[in-house]
Amino acid sequence: MQHAWGLLFLLLFTHVTSAFGAIYGADDRRDVLHVPKLKTLSTAVAVIVAHDFVEQNPDGSYSIKNLEFANNATTIRLCKDERFSNQPTLGICTGFLVSDRHVVTAGHCFVANGILTDTSDHGFCTNFGWYFRYGIDRTGSTTAEKIPAHHFYRCKRIIRAENLQLPSPPIANYANDFAVIELDRPVSSDLIPLKMNTNRELIQPGTKVFALGHPSGLPLKHSGISKVIGPKSIYTFAVNLDTQGGNSGSPVFNSKLEVVGILVSGHQIDYVTDSKNQCMRPNLCNSSGRQCKENPTFEGLEVSNSVLYLDIVEPWLKMPRWSER
Numbered sequence: 534m535q536h537a538w539g540l541l542f543l544l545l546f547t548h549v550t551s552a553f554g555a556i557y558g559a560d561d562r563r564d565v566l567h568v569p570k571l572k573t574l575s576t577a578v579a580v581i582v583a584h585d586f587v588e589q590n591p592d593g594s595y596s597i598k599n600l601e602f603a604n605n606a607t608t609i610r611l612c613k614d615e616r617f618s619n620q621p622t623l624g625i626c627t628g629f630l631v632s633d634r635h636v637v638t639a640g641h642c643f644v645a646n647g648i649l650t651d652t653s654d655h656g657f658c659t660n661f662g663w664y665f666r667y668g669i670d671r672t673g674s675t676t677a678e679k680i681p682a683h684h685f686y687r688c689k690r691i692i693r694a695e696n697l698q699l700p701s702p703p704i705a706n707y708a709n710d711f712a713v714i715e716l717d718r719p720v721s722s723d724l725i726p727l728k729m730n731t732n733r734e735l736i737q738p739g740t741k742v743f744a745l746g747h748p749s750g751l752p753l754k755h756s757g758i759s760k761v762i763g764p765k766s767i768y769t770f771a772v773n774l775d776t777q778g779g780n781s782g783s784p785v786f787n788s789k790l791e792v793v794g795i796l797v798s799g800h801q802i803d804y805v806t807d808s809k810n811q812c813m814r815p816n817l818c819n820s821s822g823r824q825c826k827e828n829p830t831f832e833g834l835e836v837s838n839s840v841l842y843l844d845i846v847e848p849w850l851k852m853p854r855w856s857e858r
Contacts, residue, residue, distance in 0.1 A: 638782030746783030
């Protein structure tokens with residue numbers, strides 16, 4: 534029954550709760566192996582994967598089973614001539630390490646609406662795991678066929694998950710949107726927690742930022758460089774990063790390689806249909822987030838990314854809350 538619930542959560546929540554995005558100007562996403570200075574940072578970033586797609590091998594490692602079904606269940610079918618169309622897609626959101634056993638992600642990845650506190654029996658804790666170092670190597674392969682045991686972790690408990698939206702239709706106005714998760718065991722020494730800077734006064738219009746994440750469940754991508762547009766609400770600031778569904782929960786960094794926010798939303802249309810070829814293409818916008826390919830009916834929707842200020846999460850990152858249970 535647990536597996537059935539895992540698939541149910543995956544199919545229901547992937548499209549309901551996942552924040553989207555778009556490509557602004559030229560598509561500058563890159564596999565992280567092509568950005569050597571980010572090698573250490575990339576070890577802290579994980580994709581959230583349904584347990585139904587993961588099986589343990591006799592030697593203790595893990596493999597992604599039924600990858601073709603995972604591709605169809607967790608993302609759209611890209612046109613074959615699009616970038617990354619030959620890469621596997623297997624996750625629903627992104628998260629990142631903030632200690633040797635705690636990760637942070639977007640709250641809407643765990644709860645459709647509301648708040649969860651100190652729980653271990655919620656479906657997204659019991660049915661989803663965290664796969665670190667999911668990326669493309671120089672041969673074009675991933676480790677999805679054989680994931681080292683020390684790169685896959687399960688959820689021990691949800692310390693806090695909030696997904697609260699301010700009523701402002703038709704555009705979602707995100708308020709608190711974060712989750713702090715305790716893993717089932719301390720991570721291995723090759724996974725290095727990220728440095729954080731919670732001083733929002735340093736986030737000014739024009740500040741350069743970039744992100745690491747798993748757009749549409751793809752192997753880890755670098756999305757940069759963008760500039761802060763300005764405050765979006767008392768909870769978030771706006772940027773135009775090349776992101777898509779699956780980037781929810783991605784760490785957003787400043788030029789000092791410090792995490793300054795959590796990506797929680799983006800353009801509401803991340804793909805458009807190519808009817809002739811029966812496939813999907815990224816929604817392309819200009820660098821200002823306008824003149825996008827989506828139907829003009831949706832022109833009033835959000836045209837930039839919302840990034841949650843990190844100081845909102847800070848109270849839940851205090852060590853006293855992390856005592857062993």
